Each structure stands twice: as structure tokens, then as C-alpha cells.
Amino acid sequence: MLGNSIGDMVKCWEAMNNNLRLQLGNIRASFQKSFYKVEHAHVSPFYGYLRGSVSRAALRRIAEELLRVDYVGTNRQICGCTLRTSYGLPCACELGRYRVGGIPIPIDAVHVHWRKLTMEVELEIGEDDGSEVDMTAAMDELWRRFRSLDVIGKRALRSMVCELAYPTMTTLCPPPEKIKTKGGVKKKGKKPADYDVYRDPSYHEYVDKASQSSQRQSQPSQTSKKIKLSKKQPQFIVQFPNHIRSYIEDVVNVESDVVGESLMIESFGSQPPEKWMSLPDMGYLIANRYNVVLVCLGNPCITFFPMTSSHSPNVSIYCIGFVNQNHWVQVNMKEGFPLPPVTLDWKKFCSHIATTWMLGFAGRMQHWQLLTPVLA
Known part of the structure; x- marks a missing residue:
């Protein structure tokens, strides 16, 4: 604007002032997002002390650094501590120690620069009379509001206060225990297997029972088609890595004739080897389709987590092992x-919320690394 006769110093000053006001508004808006908005990658209790107290940009850097913990562990020499020395944020080896100890990231581990979420200038020593940080009036008003509410309102207000007081705790509760509602008097000798309290069966139940009985008589015996299983097979256990054998209870194998029948698909006949189960492709499919954890003992040993769901402490874990270079068996x-x-592809393509699986099983995965012999 100063390069031609159209503008002058006054107009240039106004333009710069408007631009600074716009930037200041964007900065304040980003501070508000850090206070109230939580990204999916930061919902884990591992970030409980940092949510709402640290800039979201710092949380993103910490989440990226957390991915390095898988191969860095707690070794400072491998880590290099670049994030700590350059940005004042916990590096991979620090995060590894917190994760192994099962404790959230402490707020003191983050530099004060990332904890400043306001544009207000700090008062010098002696200027603060304590009035700006005094919460006595606010707490009194909160108590008056609490006493004036009904039971539902008190529960809602208490829930909001607990979120501020206990940031690392979750509001989710385990499912309630099953309540025994069986109060009827049971008569011995008269209780059918299908009912808790005896009652006379209805007409259609008599008909269904008679129909099922006639069908059982007309159907051929199924005992010859039962899957033949054999357990406790040491010749399979010795094919797994030495450090995991002590954790194996038994190996469940399917007899060869049943395997042959399982390869026969109706109207298609026997299938060639390229149609058989192969890893890692089928591992991703099983874990995502059934939302389970699949552990494969072979060469190499791999864990498959779901790629679109979050960690669940009650998830089912299934383990299979590759034996004789041609066969999968169930390993209990x-x-x-x-x-x-996990595989590198899982880390590359999983969603942000799926990273909580590695956090939830961090101790057990770290245990595997400690047991695995170091190759020279």
C-alpha cells in the first residue's frame, strides 16, 4: 500500500491492525478448542492429566511419538530424546516408562509453553492480591445450586464436577451383576428342564415336542460326523518359539479326515492351496469381522487387532499356531x-481410535519383547 499513491500510512496501519485482530481471534479460538474439544486419539486415560490443560498441537506430537515406543521401549540410547530436547515434550523412552508403569502422562512432563492456553499477561510478584483466583464465591454458589436441584439434577451436576476433579477416571461402568429373580417355589419331580417354575405346557409346545422327536428318529446318527479333536500334542508345541512354550496349556488339532472334508465346498468341490487360509490377509479379516484379537504363532509371530474399534478389556483373544509348514492348529x-x-500395515492403516488397542495391551507386548532373544 505504501508503494503507490493510492494508500497512505493511516490506511496501512488500519489494515495491519485488522489483520492482527483476526490472528488474535484465531489464536483464542484454538485455545478454546484445546479446553473443550478432544480428538479420538486422545480419549484414552493415558492422556487424562493433559486433556484441557495442554495445547492440542502438543497432544498430536505426543501421540505420534507414542508410536515409536513399540521399537524404542525404555532405551534412551535408541530414543535419542529429540522431542524432549527440542520441544519440551515427553519422548518415546519416557512414554514407554509411563506405559509400562500403567500411569497417565503427568502434567509436569510437558513444558509450560504448551500449558499456556490464554492470552492474558501474567501478573508480576506482589501485584496479585488473590481476588482473580479466589473460588470461594463460586464454590458457595455451586453448593447453593446443588441443594436447590432435584435428584436427577444433582446427579448431572455431580457428574460434571467429577469430570473436572478426576480427569483420569472414566464414567463408563461395568455391566451390573445378574440379579436373581427366581422366586417361585420349585416342586421336585415336576420341573421341566426348560422352565424355572413348573407350569403346564401349551398345545403348540406338545406339537413341537412331538415333531422334534419324530425328526430325531428319522435323521441318521450324527456321531460319525463329529469333529475329531486331539489335545496335548508335544510334537506341535516344540515347533513354537522357546519363550512362549511355558504359556501354552494345550494344542487342539483336527484329524486329517475332517480337514479333508472341510476343504470340500458344496457345488465347488475340493479347493486348491491358493484358496486356503493365508496370513496376514485373513488375520485382518478375522479381527475386523468379529472384533476379536487374533494371535498367530508362526514365522513371524503376529498379533491382529481390530482396525476400526477402540480397546475393550473384555475382548476375546484367539490363538492359532502354524505347524508342519502346512497346517493351522488351535492353541489354548x-x-x-x-x-x-503387530504388523507395520496395521500401524499404517488403522484408525486413530484403534491405537488404543496397543495402549491397552502395552504391558503384554512389552513382556514379549523382553522374552524375545536378541539376535546378534
């Missing part, structure tokens, strides 16, 4: 057994 493991690492 002991409770809390170590988990092998």
Missing part, C-alpha cells in the same frame, strides 16, 4: 500370556 494359552507385535 494361559491367562495374561505375552502378545507378539
Whole structure:
């Protein structure tokens, strides 16, 4: 504007002032987002002390650094501590120690620069009389509001206060225990297997029972078609890595004739080897379709987590092992057994919320790394 005769110093000053006002508004808006908006990658209790107290940009850098913990562990030499020295944020080895200890990231581990979420200038020593940070009046008003509410309102207000007072705790509750509602008097000798309290069956139940009985008599015996299983097979256990054998309870194998029948698909006949189950493709499919954790003991050993859901402590974990270079068997493991690492493709293509699976099973995956012998 100063390069021609159209503008002057006054107009230039006004333009700069408007531009600064716009930037200041954007900065304040970003502070408000850091206060109230939580991204999916930061909903884990691991970030409980940081949510609402640290800039979202810092949380994103910490989440990216957390991915390095899988191969860095707690080793400072491998870590290099670049994020700590350059940005004042916890690096991979620090995050590994917090994760192994099962504690959230402390607020003191983040530099004060990332914790300043206001444009207000800090008062110098001696200028603060305490009136700006005094919460006595606010707490008194909160108590008056609490006493004036009904039961539903008190519960809602208490829930909001607990979110501020206990940021690392979740509001989710485990399912309630099953309540026994069986209060009827049971008569011995008269109780059918299908009812808690005896009653006379209806007409259609008599008909259904007679129909099922006639069908059972007309159908051929199914005992010859039962899957033949065999357990406790040491010749299979020795084919798995040494450090995991002590965690194996038994191996369930399917007899060869049943395997042959399973490869026969109606109207298609026997299927060639390229149609058989193969990893890692089928591992992703099983984990995502049934929302389970699939552990495969082979070469290499891999864990498959769902790629679109969040961690669940009650998830089912299934383990299979590759034996004789041509066959998969079911492996029953002991409770809390170590988990092998995930694939690089899972880390690359999983959603943000799916990263909570690695956080939830961090201790067991770290245990596997400690048991795995170091190759020279």
C-alpha cells in the first residue's frame, strides 16, 4: 500500500491492525478448542492429566511419538530424546516408562509453553492480591445450586464436577451383576428342564415336542460326523518359539479326515492351496469381522487387532499356531500370556481410535519383547 499513491500510512496501519485482530481471534479460538474439544486419539486415560490443560498441537506430537515406543521401549540410547530436547515434550523412552508403569502422562512432563492456553499477561510478584483466583464465591454458589436441584439434577451436576476433579477416571461402568429373580417355589419331580417354575405346557409346545422327536428318529446318527479333536500334542508345541512354550496349556488339532472334508465346498468341490487360509490377509479379516484379537504363532509371530474399534478389556483373544509348514492348529494359552507385535500395515492403516488397542495391551507386548532373544 505504501508503494503507490493510492494508500497512505493511516490506511496501512488500519489494515495491519485488522489483520492482527483476526490472528488474535484465531489464536483464542484454538485455545478454546484445546479446553473443550478432544480428538479420538486422545480419549484414552493415558492422556487424562493433559486433556484441557495442554495445547492440542502438543497432544498430536505426543501421540505420534507414542508410536515409536513399540521399537524404542525404555532405551534412551535408541530414543535419542529429540522431542524432549527440542520441544519440551515427553519422548518415546519416557512414554514407554509411563506405559509400562500403567500411569497417565503427568502434567509436569510437558513444558509450560504448551500449558499456556490464554492470552492474558501474567501478573508480576506482589501485584496479585488473590481476588482473580479466589473460588470461594463460586464454590458457595455451586453448593447453593446443588441443594436447590432435584435428584436427577444433582446427579448431572455431580457428574460434571467429577469430570473436572478426576480427569483420569472414566464414567463408563461395568455391566451390573445378574440379579436373581427366581422366586417361585420349585416342586421336585415336576420341573421341566426348560422352565424355572413348573407350569403346564401349551398345545403348540406338545406339537413341537412331538415333531422334534419324530425328526430325531428319522435323521441318521450324527456321531460319525463329529469333529475329531486331539489335545496335548508335544510334537506341535516344540515347533513354537522357546519363550512362549511355558504359556501354552494345550494344542487342539483336527484329524486329517475332517480337514479333508472341510476343504470340500458344496457345488465347488475340493479347493486348491491358493484358496486356503493365508496370513496376514485373513488375520485382518478375522479381527475386523468379529472384533476379536487374533494371535498367530508362526514365522513371524503376529498379533491382529481390530482396525476400526477402540480397546475393550473384555475382548476375546484367539490363538492359532502354524505347524508342519502346512497346517493351522488351535492353541489354548494361559491367562495374561505375552502378545507378539503387530504388523507395520496395521500401524499404517488403522484408525486413530484403534491405537488404543496397543495402549491397552502395552504391558503384554512389552513382556514379549523382553522374552524375545536378541539376535546378534
